[in-house]
Amino acid sequence: MMRKLQRTVPAPAELGTEVIGIREGTDVELDLRLEAVMEGVLVSGTATTVAVGECIRCLDEVKLDLVVHLGELYSYPENRVAEDQDEDRQELSDDLIDLEPALRDAVVSELPFQPVCREDCPGLCSECGVHLADDPDHSHEVSDPRWSALQGILSEGMPNQASGAPAVGTPDDTKES
Ligand SMILES: [Zn+2]
Ligand SMILES: [Zn+2]
Secondary structure (H helix, E strand, C coil): CEEEEEEEEECCCCEECCCEEECCCCEEEEEEEEEECCCEEEEEEEEEEEEEEECCCCCCEEEEEEEEEEEEEEECCCCCCHHHHHHHHHHHHHCHHHHHHHHHHHHHHHCCCCCCCCCCCCCECCCCCCECCCCCCCCCCCCCHHHHHHHHHHHHHHHHHHHCCCCCCCHHHHCCC
Protein backbone atom coordinates (compact mmCIF):
# COMPACT_ATOMS: atom_id res chain seq x y z
CA MET A 1 0.00 0.00 0.00
CA MET A 2 1.48 3.30 -1.06
CA ARG A 3 0.03 6.71 -1.48
CA LYS A 4 1.44 9.99 -2.66
CA LEU A 5 0.65 13.21 -1.00
CA GLN A 6 1.43 16.64 -2.29
CA ARG A 7 0.42 19.57 -0.23
CA THR A 8 1.50 23.08 0.60
CA VAL A 9 1.32 23.96 4.27
CA PRO A 10 2.26 27.12 6.16
CA ALA A 11 5.51 26.90 8.09
CA PRO A 12 5.09 26.59 11.84
CA ALA A 13 6.61 29.20 14.12
CA GLU A 14 10.30 29.14 14.97
CA LEU A 15 11.29 26.73 12.27
CA GLY A 16 15.04 27.16 12.03
CA THR A 17 17.94 28.50 14.04
CA GLU A 18 18.79 31.86 15.54
CA VAL A 19 20.62 33.03 12.44
CA ILE A 20 18.39 31.64 9.69
CA GLY A 21 15.02 30.01 9.46
CA ILE A 22 11.68 29.68 7.75
CA ARG A 23 9.38 32.57 8.52
CA GLU A 24 6.14 31.52 10.06
CA GLY A 25 3.48 31.05 7.42
CA THR A 26 5.92 30.61 4.54
CA ASP A 27 4.77 27.98 2.05
CA VAL A 28 6.25 24.58 2.64
CA GLU A 29 5.65 22.30 -0.31
CA LEU A 30 5.43 18.73 0.79
CA ASP A 31 5.94 15.97 -1.70
CA LEU A 32 5.50 12.83 0.31
CA ARG A 33 5.10 9.14 -0.08
CA LEU A 34 3.05 7.32 2.51
CA GLU A 35 3.71 3.64 2.73
CA ALA A 36 1.84 1.20 4.88
CA VAL A 37 4.36 -1.08 6.49
CA MET A 38 4.07 -3.65 9.25
CA GLU A 39 4.84 -1.20 12.03
CA GLY A 40 2.82 1.73 10.80
CA VAL A 41 3.10 4.34 8.10
CA LEU A 42 6.42 5.21 6.60
CA VAL A 43 6.48 8.80 5.42
CA SER A 44 9.24 9.82 3.08
CA GLY A 45 9.78 12.59 0.58
CA THR A 46 10.80 16.20 0.42
CA ALA A 47 9.80 19.54 1.82
CA THR A 48 10.62 22.58 -0.30
CA THR A 49 10.65 26.04 1.15
CA VAL A 50 12.66 29.24 1.52
CA ALA A 51 14.77 30.13 4.54
CA VAL A 52 15.51 33.74 5.38
CA GLY A 53 18.40 34.92 7.49
CA GLU A 54 21.11 37.49 7.83
CA CYS A 55 24.57 37.38 6.28
CA ILE A 56 27.05 37.06 9.16
CA ARG A 57 29.50 39.36 7.36
CA CYS A 58 27.45 42.20 5.88
CA LEU A 59 24.11 41.68 7.66
CA ASP A 60 22.22 41.68 4.37
CA GLU A 61 19.21 39.47 4.04
CA VAL A 62 20.01 35.96 2.89
CA LYS A 63 17.40 33.89 1.12
CA LEU A 64 18.05 30.23 0.77
CA ASP A 65 16.03 27.78 -1.27
CA LEU A 66 15.73 24.72 0.82
CA VAL A 67 14.86 21.18 -0.10
CA VAL A 68 14.96 18.81 2.82
CA HIS A 69 14.44 15.10 2.81
CA LEU A 70 12.07 13.55 5.23
CA GLY A 71 11.87 10.00 6.38
CA GLU A 72 9.84 9.10 9.38
CA LEU A 73 8.01 6.05 10.58
CA TYR A 74 4.72 6.68 12.29
CA SER A 75 3.85 3.66 14.33
CA TYR A 76 0.34 2.55 14.85
CA PRO A 77 -0.88 2.63 18.39
CA GLU A 78 -0.67 -0.89 19.75
CA ASN A 79 -4.41 -1.26 20.22
CA ARG A 80 -5.11 -0.57 16.56
CA VAL A 81 -5.83 -3.50 14.33
CA ALA A 82 -4.80 -3.83 10.72
CA GLU A 83 -8.20 -2.74 9.44
CA ASP A 84 -7.66 0.70 10.94
CA GLN A 85 -4.80 1.44 8.59
CA ASP A 86 -6.89 3.55 6.28
CA GLU A 87 -8.14 5.62 9.13
CA ASP A 88 -4.59 6.16 10.35
CA ARG A 89 -3.33 7.32 7.05
CA GLN A 90 -6.25 9.65 6.77
CA GLU A 91 -5.38 11.17 10.11
CA LEU A 92 -1.81 11.60 9.04
CA SER A 93 -2.61 13.33 5.77
CA ASP A 94 -5.21 15.60 7.29
CA ASP A 95 -3.27 16.46 10.37
CA LEU A 96 0.17 17.34 9.17
CA ILE A 97 1.13 18.74 12.55
CA ASP A 98 2.43 15.21 13.10
CA LEU A 99 5.12 15.97 10.58
CA GLU A 100 6.34 18.99 12.43
CA PRO A 101 9.07 17.34 14.55
CA ALA A 102 10.47 15.51 11.53
CA LEU A 103 10.30 18.66 9.43
CA ARG A 104 11.95 20.67 12.16
CA ASP A 105 14.84 18.22 12.51
CA ALA A 106 15.35 18.01 8.77
CA VAL A 107 15.28 21.78 8.27
CA VAL A 108 17.59 22.62 11.15
CA SER A 109 20.18 20.06 10.04
CA GLU A 110 20.08 21.52 6.54
CA LEU A 111 20.51 25.18 7.49
CA PRO A 112 23.97 26.75 7.48
CA PHE A 113 25.46 27.71 10.85
CA GLN A 114 26.96 30.84 9.35
CA PRO A 115 24.81 32.06 6.49
CA VAL A 116 26.48 34.37 3.98
CA CYS A 117 24.85 36.32 1.15
CA ARG A 118 27.57 34.94 -1.11
CA GLU A 119 30.65 32.83 -0.54
CA ASP A 120 33.10 35.70 -1.08
CA CYS A 121 31.11 38.37 0.73
CA PRO A 122 33.73 40.91 1.88
CA GLY A 123 31.51 42.14 4.71
CA LEU A 124 31.41 45.63 6.13
CA CYS A 125 34.13 48.25 6.53
CA SER A 126 35.35 48.12 10.10
CA GLU A 127 35.77 51.92 10.08
CA CYS A 128 32.44 53.14 8.76
CA GLY A 129 30.27 50.08 8.18
CA VAL A 130 29.86 50.58 4.45
CA HIS A 131 29.19 47.49 2.31
CA LEU A 132 32.58 46.60 0.87
CA ALA A 133 30.84 44.67 -1.91
CA ASP A 134 29.39 47.98 -3.17
CA ASP A 135 32.72 49.77 -2.89
CA PRO A 136 35.66 47.36 -3.26
CA ASP A 137 38.32 50.13 -3.43
CA HIS A 138 36.98 51.77 -0.33
CA SER A 139 39.61 52.99 2.13
CA HIS A 140 40.06 55.54 4.85
CA GLU A 141 43.11 57.61 3.95
CA VAL A 142 42.60 60.23 6.64
CA SER A 143 42.48 57.70 9.45
CA ASP A 144 45.90 56.34 8.46
CA PRO A 145 48.58 58.50 10.17
CA ARG A 146 51.05 58.01 7.32
CA TRP A 147 48.55 59.44 4.86
CA SER A 148 47.67 62.32 7.18
CA ALA A 149 51.32 63.30 7.42
CA LEU A 150 51.76 63.17 3.65
CA GLN A 151 48.66 65.26 3.07
CA GLY A 152 50.01 67.83 5.55
CA ILE A 153 53.32 68.10 3.67
CA LEU A 154 51.58 68.48 0.33
CA SER A 155 49.18 71.19 1.48
CA GLU A 156 51.97 73.24 3.15
CA GLY A 157 54.44 72.74 0.33
CA MET A 158 52.34 74.19 -2.46
CA PRO A 159 52.05 77.84 -1.21
CA ASN A 160 55.78 77.93 -0.31
CA GLN A 161 56.76 77.02 -3.83
CA ALA A 162 54.50 79.72 -5.21
CA SER A 163 55.94 82.52 -3.03
CA GLY A 164 59.53 81.35 -3.43
CA ALA A 165 60.33 82.19 0.17
CA PRO A 166 60.84 79.78 3.07
CA ALA A 167 58.04 79.75 5.59
CA VAL A 168 60.32 79.83 8.61
CA GLY A 169 62.19 82.95 9.74
CA THR A 170 65.44 83.80 7.89
CA PRO A 171 68.72 84.44 9.75
CA ASP A 172 68.34 88.18 9.06
CA ASP A 173 65.11 88.37 10.98
CA THR A 174 66.71 87.01 14.14
CA LYS A 175 68.76 90.19 14.77
CA GLU A 176 66.81 92.66 16.80
CA SER A 177 67.85 95.76 18.68
ZN1 LIG B 1 27.12 39.39 2.94
ZN1 LIG C 1 34.77 52.66 5.56
